[in-house]
Amino acid sequence: MGILEIKLSQNQYSILIKRDILEDIGTEIRKLYKNNKIAVITDSNVEALYGKKLLKSLEKHDFQTKIITIKPGESSKSLDTAKNIYEELLDFEITRGDMIVALGGGVVGDIVGFVASTLLRGIPFIQIPTSLLAQIDSSVGGKVAVNLPRGKNLVGSFYHPQAVFIDPELLRTLDxxxxxxxxxxxxxxxxxxxxxxxxxxxxxxxxxxxxxxxxxxxxxxxxxxxxxxxxxxxxxxxxxxxxxxxxxxxxxxxxxxxxxxxxxxxxxxxxxxxxxxxxxxxxxxxxxxxxxxxxxxxxxxxxxxxxxxxxxxxxxxxxxxxxxxxxxxxxxxxxxxxxxxxxxxxxxxxxxxxx
Ligand SMILES: NC(=O)c1ccc[n+]([C@@H]2O[C@H](COP(=O)([O-])OP(=O)(O)OC[C@H]3O[C@@H](n4cnc5c(N)ncnc54)[C@H](O)[C@@H]3O)[C@@H](O)[C@H]2O)c1
The missing domain is CATH 1.20.1090.10 (Dehydroquinate synthase-like - alpha domain)
Structure with a gap:
């Protein structure tokens, strides 16, 4: 197990790396988030593998959850997908006091961070990266973005999560x-x-x-x-x-x-x-x-x-x-x-x- 504190001029949060942390993620999230509403955003591959496990652990701690699933792959990192996510989050009546969880690879992390940074001028979010690239790179450092037809990552910002939870065991199912x-x-x-x-x-x-x-x-x-x-x-x-x-x-x-x-x-x-x-x-x-x-x-x-x-x-x-x-x-x-x-x-x- 490893814990890293990341200290920036305006943000401070931890990165927790621990085998099987997903099993008990509700306990970890409860430590840093006292309200009840959580929107989990993931892609359909990751949802099929880990969606239930995550929701079960959150529900054990009485969180009120909604899962939003996007299509896997780079083409989902678009303004169109962001718009659909905004709509679903607003249907869930999300507020700035609630929490968004990004469960997935770099595509999910980047678009969810982007949505979290812009909807209602910023909603707190947590990263649970599931691909190796996301676990060692995209979930750390606060870069969030979507692509435009003319190029990758052209619309985005720096927006840091409240925490990053990394479960290396999830890599066993990665292609x-x-x-x-x-x-x-x-x-x-x-x-x-x-x-x-x-x-x-x-x-x-x-x-x-x-x-x-x-x-x-x-x-x-x-x-x-x-x-x-x-x-x-x-x-x-x-x-x-x-x-x-x-x-x-x-x-x-x-x-x-x-x-x-x-x-x-x-x-x-x-x-x-x-x-x-x-x-x-x-x-x-x-x-x-x-x-x-x-x-x-x-x-x-x-x-x-x-x-x-x-x-x-x-x-x-x-x-x-x-x-x-x-x-x-x-x-x-x-x-x-x-x-x-x-x-x-x-x-x-x-x-x-x-x-
Ligand atoms: N923000 C940053 O600093 C930063 C840095 C590097 C890359 N990125 C971005 O990251 C993206 C690429 O990320 P990626 O390589 O993770 O791609 P990805 O998110 O598309 O994930 C790769 C594939 O693996 C699947 N997957 C993810 N976790 C899985 C698991 N545990 N088991 C089974 N399948 C799983 C996904 O469904 C997807 O099909 C690019 O959009 C890139 O621009 C961002």
């Missing part, structure tokens, strides 16, 4: 592709800040061993993100380190219209190829890219740059919403566990992509 997708972000944390975590990942032999170690892995990742977010909540400086592998990764995802590679797969390709280039340029300790490649392969992720039109890929980097202006901040490693931000001319990104 393997999503499990390894999340592992790309775990590898990223090791690369940018935590050599011991990186080395630990190298020693794990089986999926069962991985799941047995998950509580500790999640705790390490959340600690790293917590520390970075505490120092740079609004993403103007150090928080950019979390984008290691993402500049190329986002471009690859976009180039293939989000169909060929998952986010984690694209990030894995980005981490390896960026490091291979920076190693050739003498900016990164020799052998780093090889270590990254080994760990990427171990977690069933791709590392090879796909066959693409480099000019189009470079153009896709330019379209990334985080990369406006003449210069571009890229994240490189000095060595495993030690990362830095490098400002380059936008046009020079090709040097990090071309073979």
């Amino acid at each position: 393997k592709r999503f499990l390894y997708d999340g592992m790309a972000e775990v590898i990223k944390y090791g690369c940018i800040k935590d050599k011991a975590l990186f080395e630990k990942l190298m020693t794990i032999e089986t999926e069962e061993e991985l799941l047995r170690n998950m509580e500790e892995i999640i705790l390490n990742c959340c600690k790293i993100k917590r520390d970075i977010v505490e120092r740079d909540e609004k993403d103007h400086g150090e928080r950019m380190l979390l984008n290691f592998g993402h500049t190329i990764g986002h471009a690859i995802e976009k180039y293939f219209a989000y169909k060929k590679y998952t986010h984690g797969e694209a990030v894995a390709i980005g981490m390896y190829n960026m490091t291979k280039k920076s190693e050739e340029m003498g900016l990164t300790e020799k052998g780093t890219a090889k270590s990254i490649r080994e760990v990427i392969i171990k977690y069933n992720l791709p590392y090879e740059m796909p066959d693409t039109n480099i000019d189009k890929l470079t153009e896709a980097v330019g379209l990334d919403k985080k990369n406006k202006g003449k210069t571009l901040n890229i994240i490189l490693l000095k060595k495993i566990g030690d990362s830095f931000i490098k400002k380059i001319d936008r046009e020079d990104i090709g040097e990090y992509i071309r073979d």
